[in-house]
Amino acid sequence: MTVTDLLFEKLLPILLPLSCLACDRLIDGGRHSLGLCVRCRGRLMPLGADRCAGCGRPLRGFDLPASFRCGSCRRRPRAYDRLIALWAFRPPLDAVIYGLKFQRLESLGxxxxxxxxxxxxDRLRSELAGLDLVVWVPLHWRRHLGRGYNQAERIARPLARELGAPCRRVLVRARATPAQTGLVRARRAANLHGAIRTRRGDWIAGRRILLVDDVTTTGATLDAAATALRAAGAAEITAIAAARTPGIGEPSARKTVIW
Ligand SMILES: [Zn+2]
Ligand SMILES: [Zn+2]
Incomplete structure (x- = not known):
């Protein structure tokens, strides 16, 4: 076991609180996944397969192919090839994301x-096999400085290790952008236009890339990052987010609290 492995396997998990992030119950020491107790861990809600491959919007009542896109995404295609969002952004996962973003619980990444x-x-063995590069959505340096780290990078680096792919900083924020919360898709896109740039085009051109973020709503930030990667010659881009919040007009959108 290398020093890095030791750090990640043995030491970092200890830095999580001893009580469940979601319900405050004490956690049995050996079972510390996501900083949640066993009961809350079991309440994570995986997002089903019947979703738009562009924005993740739920599509009901059809047996749809995995690449199916909603009308809005067909009219204005995304720069990435597909979006994978793993879980619904709701309790208990919202507490985990909050811990990662605002409570300096970096090991949650x-x-x-x-x-x-x-x-x-399963997808990593089939359609996502042989990825060349893992990258993350960048923060503006001022926000990075304030937080001390980028939460998306904290997920991307260990995810790359799991996949056996290199992970590099090829995306940078060229300017700060106002919060996206509450904006409809077109406004989000305008808000982000030109905000993300690439460096080291030689790492990007012709590569199959996994682009990582912690949370997505309409996919606008991932789209802006993918647009920059595409302009630098990326061959294939899979966008991935741990959690997805419902967009404006979707069921339960109003109940979701985003910071
Ligand atoms: Zn709990
Ligand atoms: Zn869509």
């Missing part, structure tokens, strides 16, 4: 990466 790799094991 490792836990999420492992759970994500497990959840999509």
């Amino acid at each position: 490792l836990h999420l990466a492992r759970e994500m790799a497990r959840e999509m094991a």
Whole structure:
């Protein structure tokens, strides 16, 4: 076991709180996945297969192919080839994402990466086999400085290790953008236009890339990052987010609290 492995396997999990992030119950020491107790861990809600491959919007009543896109995504295709969002952004996962983003619980990124790799094991063996590169959605340097780390990078790096693919910083925020919350898709896209740039085009051109973020709503930020990767010659881009919040007009959208 290398020093890095030791750090991730043995030390980092200890840095999580001893009580469940979602319900405050004490956690049995050996079972610390995602900082949740066993009961809350069992309440994670995987997103079903009947979803638009562009924005993740639920599509009901059809037996649809995995690449099916809703009308809005067919009219304005995304720069990425597919979006995979693993779980609904609702309790208890919202508490995990909050911990990762705002409570300096960086090791939750490792836990999420492992759970994500497990959840999509079948796809990783088939359509996602042989990825060349894992990248993450960048934060503006000022926000990065304030938080001390980028939560998407904290998921991307261990996820890349799980997949045996290199992970590199090829995306940068060229300018800060106002919060996306509450904006409809067109406004989100305008908000982000030109905000994300690439570096080291030689790592991007011709590559099959996995683009990682922690949470997505309409896929606008992932789309902006994918647009930059595509302009640098990426051959294939799979966007992935641990959680997806319902977009405006979708069921339960109003009940979701986003920070
Ligand atoms: Zn709990
Ligand atoms: Zn869509």
